[in-house]
Amino acid sequence: MHRTGDLYGQFETLEQQKETASLGMWVFLVTEVLFFGGMFLTYTINRSAFSTAFGIGSNTLDITLGAGNTVVLIMSSLTMAMAVWSAQVGKKKLVSIFLIATLGLGTVFLGVKGVEYKQKFDHHLIPGHGFDMKYHPTHPMPGDDPKELALEKKEVEEALAHDPDINFHGQLYFSLYFGMTGLHALHMIIGAGLLIWLIKGSFAGRFTPQYNTPVEVVGLYWHFVDIVWIYLFPLLYLIDRHR
Amino acid sequence: MQSQLPIYPEQASNFAPQVDALMVFITAICVFFALAITAAIVIFFFKFHRKKPDDVGVAFEGDSRLEAAWMIVPLILAMAMFGWGAVVYVDYRHAPQDTLDVYVIGKQWMWKAQQPNGLKEINELHVPVNRNIRLILASEDVIHDFFVPAFRVKMDVVPGHYNTMWFRPTKPGRYHFFCSQYCGTNHAIMGGWVTVMEPSDYAAWLSGSSGVSANPVLAGEKLFAEKTCITCHVGDGTGRAPSLNGVYGAPVLLADGSTVTADESYIRESILLPNAKIVAGYQPLMPTFQGQLTEEQILALTAYIKSLQSQPVPAKGSGIAPPTGKK
């Protein structure tokens, strides 16, 4: 199909094209909801069966990094929304600035995620043969707070009395932790790729009040990724924090 | 004739008549509808065959009352099927209080059963007639399914769960049971026999076989399955090891071309040092059972293998040297 200006050949009008693109993205997001939904279901069943192990697993996560990342991601959603707004009102320069800001915040999020993964690796909390819930409390790393370590140790020991299979069930928690955050991070990486493509377009001044469909559609995707995290954060980081 | 081309299996439990009645009920309704639709299609097909190439049919577009009728009538019939089926199912899922409990464990690819007095069986299940039997099912590896067609009952055997099923056998006899959830390579031969006995026979069987069986052949048969000999030494010669049917006392052709008579000492040596003499055409796969069997058990196994003398020798897959064999 040939393309005339911004209008692709299969469409009659720009408005039809925009409506179609936006509906397409919404329908795609429905499939994403169910894609993540399958994982959330697996999580729910296992968490209710092994709540002790999931609580301990959750408490090993760094809540400061998690909450910080939540703030970063919400902020990136704001800048994304502002990028869409800038395109709608025709402020071409602002479009580029807000897109770059979104990409920057997204990168920060991924960087922090990387730091957290590294921590888990050091603490022998990667599911598999080396997995050991007791490793970290018994092998302190430089910079660890001895009080917290003692607490963690006590927790694991108490839990063992209730749940002798704590190492298996803890592994389930971490399998789900890596599965869900990994899938989320993959979506972030794809989103970052889309942002780079948009930034190139915005430098060329392509996005105008008449034609801003790509910015709007990528925006929808980005906000969806944000929503997934809004659920992941309490479900993974905030179990049994009050203990 | 039931034996020629039967259309339903034997009825041997309390559930069998119930399930068969359901089957008849649903079949009757379905046959009625299938015939009605087929008849309508066939009649219309011929009666309204196009006469001239440019003919057009009579246009009418629908009738809401008719549509309502053919939604409501099938719905009522469907609800009847649902209701009746549900009654049978709820009964099946809720065992009565006075059951005789037997543990059944599935593993790739055999069934182990344990009677209330601790007696264990392999690929066999003995139960008294007219008693409520509850099977408590567990799996050691993958999902299996315990299925007795003559009783019309089955239940999955799921690792990590305990499932239960119950039935009341109503007719003494021997009935096939199958594994009906696909469980890997030998899924199809993971089956056995349920023996339904008169209560007195069952009591005698229980006491007679408790502890070490008085009958060495029976004890050997149990061992033969328990030590998984049966998975390779398949009777019909299709296993990875030769069939043992009729082997006792017969000449056996070895891999080095020599022949040996399968007597007690050969059997004993083959159990304890299996790689000493390999039957022609087979790989040295068998593990040694040295230290794993008591003398008594070896005797029992030997007795069992002797008893196979009367079994039919398969054409292929036996270690017995052909009668015209050299020397």
Add this chain to the structure above:
Amino acid sequence: MTHEDYLNATYGIRSWLLTTDHKRIALLWLGSVTFFFFIGGILATMIRIHLLTPTGALVSPETYNKLFTMHGVAMIFFFLIPSIPAVLGNFLIPLMIGAKDLAFPKINLLSWYIYIVGGIFVLYSFGTGGLDTGWTFYTPLSSVYSNSAVTPAVIGIFINGFSSILTGLNFIVTIHTMRAPGMTWFRLPLFAWAHYATSLVMILGTPVVAITLLLAGLERMFHLGFFNPALGGDPILFQHLFWFYSHPAVYIMILPAMGVISEIIPTFARKPIFGYSFIAGSSIAIAVIGFVVWAHHMFVTGESTYAALTFSFLSYLVAIPSAVKVFNWTSTLYKGSISWDAPMLYALGFIGLFTIGGLTGLFLACLGLDIHIHDTYFVVAHFHYIMVGGAVMGYVGGIHFWWPKITGRLYPEALSRAAAVTLFVGFNLTFFPQFILGYLGMPRRYHTYPPEFQVLNVLSTAGASILALGYLLPMAYLTWSMRYGKVAGPNPWPATGLEWTTDSPPPTENFHVTPEVTWEPYDFQDRPDLGLAAGSPSPAPAHGDD
């Protein structure tokens, strides 16, 4: 005089592999699903030959298990699910609604490439060690115990899922936003309604099976425990997730076939379809109710009695819209002007086989009866009646119906009628005995069986050889007709759909001018352009729609 059409607009392999024309993409799909149908068919033939004797005539147990697993995977994921939507749907939906193309032509092409990549992974698995888990991939057999090439197969099916999702997405958006002027929702062909319902299932179900198989694959690769009870996981959870997609997936297979039948019947009975809105509505009802019946695959797994009752009840509800369709098709024949062309024979064959398939579903949905027939040959027969008797009959019938539109040629009439009858007879002989086998208690997936079941198995194998002939015949004469068939003209039957108002084969842009729809669907009375004796035999003209 040759006019330019989509087939001769451009030449060269690149013009096909990089095309964004929905009609060319449909032909790419036609080629690739036929390839997988062949693979599945050869495997099926080997299965039937093996089961000629009680001890198994052909292969070892391991090989037999691989045969039926690979047969299932190839047929379900790589033939049945894409067959009608990706071939006929792709070709026809834009034509039927008067659009120049689908909403997202590039995504449409991407969808085919994703399928090919997924297919390569699965073929790699078949070639290196095969697959012996059953197409259902039940854990922990698939994730821990199987020694076959499970990982590449699971990855292949995961990838292939996105092909399905993108096709469904494309259809939904296209039907919403690309309709020609005058093409209101209730003037849509029922084929388009059926595809809309199918697409709903594709976009709502497929992501769940994708994530499930991904988790199972990860479990196998990294020894995780999502569904492995030895590590705390729950195999029943896998079944819930798997069937949440895989039960609705049977509606992905059957709904488009129902759409095909709803087109063929009014065309060859030359009258408006009876109860248009009920057939359209029942497609949506099947798609929606089809999502809440999945655990009827799990009545004997130990799911709770309460859940079993709920799912059995809902399963009976889904029978009603299917029955509505059958009754309406049959009523359409009444006082029609019925021709005995091959597509009509396929359509009537479909109704017969689908009726048996659907009615036997009532047996399986019945809780008390399912205890006995679950996982036996009864189930095998039931779903083959739906999927082969239903979906494949619909697919082959649809190919015959639209072949003149796709290629511009007609096929030999007598031969095609003979093929339809052969298929019907062969099919019944193959699968009807399996109902009896199942009730007698022969479990499925058995490479060996007690000798008393032999007679019925031999009958089944005999039928299969007739069935195979019934499939080879159309392949031969359809291929022949592409070159030597009679030129068809734009509307050979004639039929009322928009797709028949354009050239055969259609031009790349589908229509020379954007069409405007002014008539009701399947209306032969007010269509002088069809050249029929319009309205003559009927004293009662179609009174306006209400």
Add this chain to the structure above:
Amino acid sequence: MSEHIVSPKIYFAIFASLMLGTGITVWAAFQNFGKLNIVIALVIATIKATLVVLYFMHARYSPKRTQLVIICSIFWLAIMLGMTLSDYDTRPHEMQPGVTRLEPPAAPQAFTA
């Protein structure tokens, strides 16, 4: 149909509410509400997600069709979660996941494999 342009003021207001929500959810996690902890966390998350969908994603100003799509996704997610969980909630104890170490139901004697 001219599209609705949401003013930046609303965006910033939503952003502020999301921040507030994040703060509350972290605070609430450290209080012991018993079984209510998870409920509170999910309610707050749902409020946050709703705000994002309605305003950042313009669902409030979108055509009915888009709103229907959103409702569909929630509905189907609810079917999947709800109906599966209803099975688990009504199963007897010995059929729950991960009970391999428990004794079998009413064992007359030791259960050995």
